[in-house]
Amino acid sequence: MNRIIGDRDLSDTPFSPEQAREVYRDMVRARAFDERALALQRRGWMSSWPPYRGQEGSQVGAAAALEDDDWLFPTYRSNAMQIARDVPMSDILLFRRGRPEFESGHDVPNFPQAVPIATQIPHAAGVGMGIDYAQSVKGDDGNEAALCYFGDGATSEGDFHEGLNFAGVFDSPVVFFCENNEWAISLPRHKQTASDSIAVKAQAYGFEGVQVDGNDPLAVRETVAEALESARNGDPVLVESLTYRQGAHTTSDDPSQYEETREELPEWRTADPLERYEEYLREQGALDDEFVEEVENETDAELDEAVERAESVEPGDPHDVFDRVYADLPPNLRDQKAWLDSFLTDHDVQEVDD
Numbered sequence: 001m002n003r004i005i006g007d008r009d010l011s012d013t014p015f016s017p018e019q020a021r022e023v024y025r026d027m028v029r030a031r032a033f034d035e036r037a038l039a040l041q042r043r044g045w046m047s048s049w050p051p052y053r054g055q056e057g058s059q060v061g062a063a064a065a066l067e068d069d070d071w072l073f074p075t076y077r078s079n080a081m082q083i084a085r086d087v088p089m090s091d092i093l094l095f096r097r098g099r100p101e102f103e104s105g106h107d108v109p110n111f112p113q114a115v116p117i118a119t120q121i122p123h124a125a126g127v128g129m130g131i132d133y134a135q136s137v138k139g140d141d142g143n144e145a146a147l148c149y150f151g152d153g154a155t156s157e158g159d160f161h162e163g164l165n166f167a168g169v170f171d172s173p174v175v176f177f178c179e180n181n182e183w184a185i186s187l188p189r190h191k192q193t194a195s196d197s198i199a200v201k202a203q204a205y206g207f208e209g210v211q212v213d214g215n216d217p218l219a220v221r222e223t224v225a226e227a228l229e230s231a232r233n234g235d236p237v238l239v240e241s242l243t244y245r246q247g248a249h250t251t252s253d254d255p256s257q258y259e260e261t262r263e264e265l266p267e268w269r270t271a272d273p274l275e276r277y278e279e280y281l282r283e284q285g286a287l288d289d290e291f292v293e294e295v296e297n298e299t300d301a302e303l304d305e306a307v308e309r310a311e312s313v314e315p316g317d318p319h320d321v322f323d324r325v326y327a328d329l330p331p332n333l334r335d336q337k338a339w340l341d342s343f344l345t346d347h348d349v350q351e352v353d354d
């Protein structure tokens with residue numbers, strides 16, 4: 001288990017105080033964005049929000065290890081990674097509001113976020129195979145790799161097996177980044193798999209699996225950077241980042257219904273990554289009140305601007321969810337569309353928006 005906080009002085013890590021502060025800045029931005037998005041959802045501003053509170057250390061640490069031209073395969077949960085990669089906050093809000101066509105456009109090499117569980121894993125393996133082909137057969141001189149994000153629940157899907165199997169056989173330059181937040185909705189990790197860990201599953205595919213303290217952003221950054229280096233040399237890696245989902249699965253979920261079954265977890269596992277990291281940086285003399293205040297003020301301004309931009313666009317039409325898949329809707333979806341019509345009429349949706 002790789003860990004820096006509590007085990008090493010900052011001067012014994014590969015990171016300068018400035019790099020460490022930039023990670024802190026992105027964690028503050030990510031935390032504030034999550035809080036604002038949750039509040040907006042509660043006002044009826046968007047239909048649902050999947051909070052990532054507690055997972056910022058893991059996500060920001062992993063994003064910080066990426067080079068600008070590396071590919072990221074995110075999910076609905078990994079918005080802290082997008083923020084750390086400088087995807088505009090307004091783009092994330094517009095996507096959640098059903099208006100992706102109004103996103104500002106950016107050139108960050110991110111795939112669209114996956115909502116079907118694990119489907120992005122074979123995609124990432126395939127992109128990795130494409131990168132390898134371009135380099136070894138066509139002589140492309142790039143050195144990109146792909147980072148594929150997914151949750152512990154995704155490891156029970158067939159796509160997980162297929163993606164890791166292909167990557168192992170074809171030496172695909174991919175890091176599989178499993179963020180183990182303990183829950184797949186209400187299902188705890190010990191009911192997800194009987195394996196000792198998720199990292200150990202990598203053995204079956206012929207490559208390395210490692211565990212890292214996911215509430216320690218510098219340890220995650222170090223681990224993912226090493227894994228990316230290995231992947232660039234044709235050896236994929238499975239990283240299991242152990243963290244904890246502090247909130248609900250989404251705003252449609254009620255965790256009090258299943259919290260009683262919560263396993264006894266060690267303190268480091270449920271610790272708040274932002275508080276813990278701030279304390280560490282202050283102890284190391286790498287952070288002061290002035291910097292914290294500057295980051296908080298800048299983040300407030302960035303958030304206000306993002307919300308203002310997203311609000312300048314009308315929310316998407318709920319009927320859009322029925323478009324773009326079938327030319328002619330099958331009977332079950334026709335029924336659902338009719339149900340939506342009557343629901344919207346009965347509930348006068350305009351009132352919710354006001």
Ligand SMILES: Cc1ncc(C[n+]2csc(CCOP(=O)(O)OP(=O)(O)O)c2C)c(N)n1
Binds near residue numbers: 077116117150153181
């Ligand atoms: C293929 C598929 N099956 C089921 C679902 C419903 N579903 C949404 S989230 C979720 C749990 C996923 O848990 P995990 O992979 O641990 O990710 P987390 O939500 O914790 O980030 C499930 C089963 C889905 N979206 N896609």
